[in-house]
Amino acid sequence: VKVFLTGGSGFIAAHVLNILIEHGFEVVTTVRSKEKGDKILEAYPNLSKDKLSYVIVEDIAKEGAFDEALKSGPAFDYVIHTASPFHYNFTDPVKEILDPAINGTTGILKAIKSYVPSVKRVVITSSFAAITHAPNHLKLYDESVWNPVTYEEATKDNKFTTYRASKTFAERAAWEFVEKEKPNFDLATINPPFVFGPVIGYLNSLDNLNTSNQLITDFALGKKKDDTKPTESVQWVDVRDVALAHVKAIEVAEAGGKRFFTTAGFLTNKDLVDTIRETQPKYASNLPTYENVGEVSYPFDYDNSRVRNVLGVQFKSIKESVGDTLASLVKVGFSH
Ligand code: NDP
Numbered sequence: 001v002k003v004f005l006t007g008g009s010g011f012i013a014a015h016v017l018n019i020l021i022e023h024g025f026e027v028v029t030t031v032r033s034k035e036k037g038d039k040i041l042e043a044y045p046n047l048s049k050d051k052l053s054y055v056i057v058e059d060i061a062k063e064g065a066f067d068e069a070l071k072s073g074p075a076f077d078y079v080i081h082t083a084s085p086f087h088y089n090f091t092d093p094v095k096e097i098l099d100p101a102i103n104g105t106t107g108i109l110k111a112i113k114s115y116v117p118s119v120k121r122v123v124i125t126s127s128f129a130a131i132t133h134a135p136n137h138l139k140l141y142d143e144s145v146w147n148p149v150t151y152e153e154a155t156k157d158n159k160f161t162t163y164r165a166s167k168t169f170a171e172r173a174a175w176e177f178v179e180k181e182k183p184n185f186d187l188a189t190i191n192p193p194f195v196f197g198p199v200i201g202y203l204n205s206l207d208n209l210n211t212s213n214q215l216i217t218d219f220a221l222g223k224k225k226d227d228t229k230p231t232e233s234v235q236w237v238d239v240r241d242v243a244l245a246h247v248k249a250i251e252v253a254e255a256g257g258k259r260f261f262t263t264a265g266f267l268t269n270k271d272l273v274d275t276i277r278e279t280q281p282k283y284a285s286n287l288p289t290y291e292n293v294g295e296v297s298y299p300f301d302y303d304n305s306r307v308r309n310v311l312g313v314q315f316k317s318i319k320e321s322v323g324d325t326l327a328s329l330v331k332v333g334f335s336h
Pocket residue numbers: 006007008009010011012013031032033036057058059060061082083084085086100125126127128129167191192193194195196210211212
């Protein structure tokens with residue numbers, strides 16, 4: 001069974017690739033450079049070219065970016081589209097964030113419809129960003145909720161809004177495409193909040209850490225020693241659970257036509273600090289000391305039952321996730 005995976009060098013995608021291979025799929029992945037592609041192949045020395053190969057797609061924002069790769073590939077059964085910019089060091093919100101997210105998504109769907117009639121399902125990495133109403137939170141979030149952001153708001157000067165909007169518009173465009181074009185495939189989206197978890201050593205160095213793990217490294221490095229509130233929280237999930245959800249979304253028939261809010265729940269600054277102190281005590285002196293935390297009240301409720309019931313994914317604990325994250329970073333040279 002053949003899968004086309006975009007952005008295989010990414011933090012989440014590297015774990016998706018791992019699980020696809022474990023589950024016996026044959027994978028062609030896209031990367032932006034030969035160097036990254038070769039690193040991926042080197043990490044799986046026992047796999048033949050039929051089982052794992054890569055193609056270069058330098059910029060997903062470009063018209064027809066995926067055409068060549070899909071035309072010349074085998075008869076894929078599934079496509080998993082993860083590639084999308086996730087960082088805040090941009091100056092042009094349209095060119096650097098919105099266009100690649102939105103055009104990358106519509107572009108790949110058009111190309112599949114035109115050139116790969118064998119594809120049965122497309123799974124897209126969306127985000128909690130496409131659900132949340134932050135900062136004016138609703139009482140409860142589940143898969144029925146959509147971020148109400150407008151394109152005008154997206155292009156103003158709040159970088160978080162721009163990123164969230166890029167995920168919202170890209171996901172909307174995907175559902176609209178399927179609805180209007182009635183293509184050969186159905187769609188499932190994975191909507192994770194903050195993703196923590198181990199980095200895959202062969203791809204990472206300390207100067208290109210993915211955006212979401214930076215919350216953990218900032219604490220470990222003492223950057224958040226003085227100005228954080230212990231009860232402030234984020235919704236989070238472990239990268240291995242998110243990756244498994246992507247693969248289950250192609251394996252489970254009933255996943256078609258559904259969004260999946262893959263969240264493990266809330267993690268407070270205190271949870272994070274306590275876990276770092278317990279699992280990697282050498283960072284203890286960099287951590288804030290929180291006193292008299294009292295009762296924690298969370299800003300909203302969430303429902304992750306669809307992920308557990310339909311995909312059968314269980315969520316890892318904070319301790320396992322944060323502990324493994326730091327351990328993986330120490331392996332690639334992170335110190336304090
Ligand atoms: P990474 O930055 O590690 O991965 C992003 C991937 O997209 C990389 O492979 C990157 O290539 C590729 N990419 C970005 N822009 C382009 C472009 N213009 N053309 C071609 N490829 C591009 O981040 P994550 O793994 O965290 O993110 C993966 C997906 O998950 C994204 O869609 C993101 O929005 C989503 N997500 C992430 C969350 C998180 O907390 N991490 C939470 C919710 C959703 P390269 O490495 O060469 O730059």
